[in-house]
Amino acid sequence: MTKTIFITGASAGIGKATAKLFAQKGWHVIATMRRPENEKELNLLDNVTVLPLDVTNLEQIKETTQKALMLGPIDVVFNNAGYALLGILEAISDEQVVRQMETNFFGVVRVTQAFIPYFREKGSGLFITTGSSAGLMGFPVSSMYDASKWALEGWSESLSYELNEIGIGIKTIEPGLVATEIGDRSVIVSHPAYQSLMDKFMALIAHGENVTTAEQIAEVVYGAATDGSDTLRYVCGEDAINLYSQRLANGDEAFRAGIKQMLSANQQI
Numbered sequence: 001m002t003k004t005i006f007i008t009g010a011s012a013g014i015g016k017a018t019a020k021l022f023a024q025k026g027w028h029v030i031a032t033m034r035r036p037e038n039e040k041e042l043n044l045l046d047n048v049t050v051l052p053l054d055v056t057n058l059e060q061i062k063e064t065t066q067k068a069l070m071l072g073p074i075d076v077v078f079n080n081a082g083y084a085l086l087g088i089l090e091a092i093s094d095e096q097v098v099r100q101m102e103t104n105f106f107g108v109v110r111v112t113q114a115f116i117p118y119f120r121e122k123g124s125g126l127f128i129t130t131g132s133s134a135g136l137m138g139f140p141v142s143s144m145y146d147a148s149k150w151a152l153e154g155w156s157e158s159l160s161y162e163l164n165e166i167g168i169g170i171k172t173i174e175p176g177l178v179a180t181e182i183g184d185r186s187v188i189v190s191h192p193a194y195q196s197l198m199d200k201f202m203a204l205i206a207h208g209e210n211v212t213t214a215e216q217i218a219e220v221v222y223g224a225a226t227d228g229s230d231t232l233r234y235v236c237g238e239d240a241i242n243l244y245s246q247r248l249a250n251g252d253e254a255f256r257a258g259i260k261q262m263l264s265a266n267q268q269i
């Protein structure tokens, strides 16, 4: 039987690449996005249904979940929508703080809550979330983005026990730097007192030649959806795998010292 995946943030980047890959593999894809009227590609594919969803809008989450469930059984929910609020906390407004958590964290929580009763009654289902290596390690001038992704880590790990109990899976994809439009959509808040740190950090994350593509991450999502395991975390991208294994091997204090060293040497991650 044809399987179905429900994706948030499918208008671009990892979400769109995942929608295309699953469609190619013969899945029915429910590709949700804030502005379906602007979509020019996914709406042309036979086995893709495009629905509107802003993950900060609780009413719309409920409506779109109902519409999606009326289309037929759903096997996987891919919580992917997100953006990066980067910069200096002192200069970040309360509204920006709230919006970051509303999108990257509460959006995932609320979409998950909307689907749990359905998966529980069905006795199966899988949630996959796009976390980040920034959910496993703290990087400079990204305290709010990292907080939103660290929140997802504890939430997913804790939730895995109750969901596994009723036959539901939960997994998190942890990419390092991925070449998407996230840079253009990020909010970057600077403050003159920290300009030097800001400049060094931006140089540190400047995209190198070996940056992972959205298509490579989509393959990891596909693997997670189909490998039948109950693995929680899929660290992916050479940069994330290297950095995270160094952190596990050397501990978090040595990791922080290493980041400071990279900043002072003006290196790239």
Ligand SMILES: NC(=O)c1ccc[n+]([C@@H]2O[C@H](COP(=O)([O-])OP(=O)(O)OC[C@H]3O[C@@H](n4cnc5c(N)ncnc54)[C@H](OP(=O)(O)O)[C@@H]3O)[C@@H](O)[C@H]2O)c1
Pocket: 008, 009, 010, 011, 012, 013, 014, 015, 033, 034, 035, 053, 054, 055, 056, 080, 081, 082, 083, 084, 103, 130, 131, 132, 133, 174, 175, 176, 177, 178, 179, 180, 181, 182, 183, 185, 214
């Ligand atoms: N790129 C990286 O280096 C990287 C690394 C690790 C993790 N991630 C994570 O990967 C996920 C996807 O990011 P990406 O790199 O593919 O970036 P992207 O190309 O900017 O795509 C982000 C997607 O999220 C959507 N989105 C943002 N706010 C939304 C909201 N309130 N409701 C619904 N959709 C919303 C965007 O929709 P609009 O078109 O409406 O803006 C877009 O479809 C994010 O969770 C991000 O944190 C990215």
